[in-house]
Amino acid sequence: MPAAAYLVGRAHKSLEQATNDSTLRVDALFAAERLDGRRIEGMRFEHCTFSNISFKDCNLTKVEFENCVFIGCYFRQTRIENSAFSACRFLDCDFTKLDLRTSDLKFYNRFKRCWIERRVLEHTLPQEPNLRHHLCANLANEARLAGALRDAEWYAQQAAKAGEKHLWAAVSRANSYYREKFNGTERIGALVRYLASKGRGWMWGYRRSFLVVGRNWAFVALILFPLLYLWGSGGLTRPDGAATWTDAWLASIQLTVPGQRVAELQFTSGYTQMLALAQAAVSLVFGGLVVALLFRSVFERWR
Numbered sequence: 001m002p003a004a005a006y007l008v009g010r011a012h013k014s015l016e017q018a019t020n021d022s023t024l025r026v027d028a029l030f031a032a033e034r035l036d037g038r039r040i041e042g043m044r045f046e047h048c049t050f051s052n053i054s055f056k057d058c059n060l061t062k063v064e065f066e067n068c069v070f071i072g073c074y075f076r077q078t079r080i081e082n083s084a085f086s087a088c089r090f091l092d093c094d095f096t097k098l099d100l101r102t103s104d105l106k107f108y109n110r111f112k113r114c115w116i117e118r119r120v121l122e123h124t125l126p127q128e129p130n131l132r133h134h135l136c137a138n139l140a141n142e143a144r145l146a147g148a149l150r151d152a153e154w155y156a157q158q159a160a161k162a163g164e165k166h167l168w169a170a171v172s173r174a175n176s177y178y179r180e181k182f183n184g185t186e187r188i189g190a191l192v193r194y195l196a197s198k199g200r201g202w203m204w205g206y207r208r209s210f211l212v213v214g215r216n217w218a219f220v221a222l223i224l225f226p227l228l229y230l231w232g233s234g235g236l237t238r239p240d241g242a243a244t245w246t247d248a249w250l251a252s253i254q255l256t257v258p259g260q261r262v263a264e265l266q267f268t269s270g271y272t273q274m275l276a277l278a279q280a281a282v283s284l285v286f287g288g289l290v291v292a293l294l295f296r297s298v299f300e301r302w303r
Contacts, residue, residue: 010049025046036058041062053070063080071092074093087108100120129163133166137159140156167197220286225248238265
């Protein structure tokens with residue numbers, strides 16, 4: 001929705017007037033005001049639009065915003081304390097050096113072309129997993145678009161963990177809310193999404209990390225497949241006798257690094273031949289993951 005749409009149909013008021021008259025804090029438009037250094041306390045705004053408002057160095061204490069929209073507002077060095085934002089939208093706002101204390105951004109707030117730094121918000125995130133997932137997924141996307149990749153990765157990790165917690169609560173029907181909302185196919189769908197998220201976390205890492213992919217490759221190539229080759233050791237042979245653990249390990253390395261032949265080993269049974277084909281396919285998958293991570297890393301830094 002264009003930002004201009006939020007300006008339509010609301011009477012233009014001034015925050016100076018609203019300070020003394022609570023009836024002006026509902027369905028109102030506040031625009032082009034400079035409130036630098038002001039203290040705003042004990043107010044409630046509902047269905048209001050704040051456009052091009054400077055809250056620089058302001059102190060917002062015990063202020064509630066419900067279904068409000070902030071367009072191009074300036075929150076530099078603003079201190080927000082014991083306040084609450086519910087179902088609010090923030091478009092093109094500046095949150096540089098925001099000081100957020102014991103405030104609530106729980107219920108479905110949304111950011112577009114702006115974001116709040118992790119260090120400011122990490123202790124104020126919603127505890128409810130579904131609400132935490134919604135907020136963190138949104139902030140991860142906006143931080144990534146802004147080029148703040150570390151914060152984007154952290155928010156993405158929090159979103160994934162909260163999403164999994166929410167889905168598992170649905171599968172296990174943890175309380176009356178989940179028992180009421182998730183029955184039959186909804187519960188099965190939650191289980192499928194939970195397992196898919198866990199799988200992505202294992203393959204990529206929630207932050208899509210080279211370290212996680214490297215760890216998984218090491219486990220598969222240096223531990224899992226050598227053990228599987230030994231289990232079917234009768235089908236893995238060398239010219240001078242039966243294969244050993246070292247031979248199984250070398251066979252795995254040989255298939256992980258295409259074109260490398262580090263030992264005279266033969267796969268003489270159907271089991272080991274199928275296992276070798278499976279490992280070759282897995283190696284291609286890991287290679288694709290590394291290429292995808294490299295491409296993503298370069299693309300995001302140049303965007």
